[in-house]
Amino acid sequence: MDSVGTVLVTGGAGFIGSAVVRHLVRGTKYRVVNADSLTYAATLESVAAVEESDRYHFEHADITDLDRVQRILESHRPTAVLHLAAETHVDRSIDDPTDFVQTNVVGTFRLLEAVRAYLRARPDARSSFRFCHVSTDEVFGALAPTGAFEETTPYAPRSPYSASKAAADHLVRAWYHTYDLPIIVTNCSNNYGPYQFPEKLIPHMIISALEGRSLPIYGDGEQARDWLFVEDHARALIQILERGIVGDTYLVGGRSERTNLEVTQRICDVLDAQRPRSDSRSYKEQIAFVEDRPGHDRRYAVECGKLERELGWRAEVPFEEGIEMTVRWYLENEFWWTSLRSARYGGDRLGLGA
Template sequence: MRIIVTGGCGFIGSALVLHLVEDLGHEVTTLDALTYAANPISLRPLEGNPRHRFVQADICDAQAVEEAFAAARPQAVMHLAAESHVDRSITGPGAFIRTNVVGTQVMLEAARRHWSSLEGAEREAFRFLHVSTDEVYGSLPPGGFFTEASRYDPRSPYSASKAGSDHLARAWHETYGLPVLVTNCSNNYGPRHFPEKLIPLMILNALEGKPLPVYGDGLNERDWIHVEDHASGLVAVLERGRVGETYLLGGRSVRNNLAVVKALCAAFDRLRPEHAPHERLITFVADRPGHDRRYAIDPSKAEAEVGYRPSRSFEQALEDTVRWYLDNESWWRPIREGRYSGERLGLGSAKAG
């Protein structure tokens, strides 16, 4: 297949692009603006691969997006580009509204025009997969789980902007007939995760002997999915999902934040015993405004309809993630030291806009 992936230099996007090209042999055009959280080094294994093309473009730039569609002639779009850090959305919500809402509208319109130009089997087979988050559903009571029928109740500018983008994707299906699929995933972890998020931040702080800051009492619960399991799940939904449907992708690995940090400390105690015990670095800090207490996903529908299955045990995959950061300092060190520049590290294939 010929596929456009937006946000393909990000954490989840890069895992997806590598899976699509290296494992499945698809032709992929990666569309990414190379904002602060995008790292083109993540796609370095695809340098020189004729099945991959990189286009530096902002999804809010309608002309650049149209040019990318014209060049790629996609059979599918997998839309992952988003501003995603809750803390940043609290201090600067405008960028989240622009990228997550306006950018999604631009992508949907470009896809609709492209799809409308297709005929016969090619038009019938086209898909637009919109990738979202479980945070749009708000906070769960103890022991609860999100399903595809859960009510939207976003609590932060980030989750509200993603909720808006979900509604737009469904509206383009209902109003225009665009063959849309929507996925909502739980918290991702794994290699190439930008260091502002919980797990990579704790890994790098532990590595440098710095405090491990935990919000509030640390008992906020999240369902964790390995990024490569998520990538496989997205492909399964693209290939076998029913048009107009929503599928929740989770890892069946609910842990509270303090338990995750302690598991990371235990992994460091095994891998770097000279600095043990790492739990001494845990520091409790003032809670984040609007901090949802529990997210957890019931992925039964995706398991039954598209064959999705998380394949990794959380504790082992978490330790493998620690090993990846220990072995790949060249990936994270420029970011950690503030020397990262998307322009300087760019892939150099194409630039739009």
């Protein structure tokens, strides 16, 4: 791909999408078009640092709206799509899977169809065009206590969220085999960092601790995830977009496996140091074990050696450092999450499927 082109980022007002947008505008020469429908999970503050750039453009658009997506493609003429728009919270998918099927499956289908029509009209652009579909390691299901997911691991999604992402991955690969669409699929492990919506584990624990609420550990807290700092994921996606092989899949991970209980205890340690409780006791006293999530996958781990070997990418931020930076960010950006807390998500338990 040329060093200069236009990247259409879907979901660029979300957590990972906004990190990608910030990286693309600040660290590359691409024009960036951010297409986002601004669901409850989106905040435009997350891209405020680059919104004045003449290489940045925002489109308030829903990817399930085929006409709208087609018009965006025709007017901005992107050389690549980085597809991140999705419904992403497993607990919400348990309570109501409707939006997950609509955006993750139907939305991806519409986007594929729009890009197919766009490229059919421009056969010369096809060979350098890339459609990079951003997915999750959750499509592979739960792991035994040892081993890790690889690019060849069979799919076995077990939540409505992961099933909808798996369906989207299959559509994307089918459009490659059937219509020769120049796609790449990525499956990444759990991300954390600035601008993550307060419903997700790490911000939920940080904010609940600061609010003096209990820190709810689902089940025994021994569910293990591989944690990756969001800026490392953003760098990986840009490298994959530029140098990944069409038709290939890349697993992205942080080689930082931690249980939910370990992550929460670590957050408490960092908060104890950075913002001690007024009574000088540890935030760990707020930890409370609660009913587990239905169908909660026990363990995910990602073997990201292909990405490391073939594209030279490495996760640069060790978990210990990343979690300190993340806690500090939430302490310094209280205005960002307090408004979300009052207007969009107050911290109540989700995902019991009631």
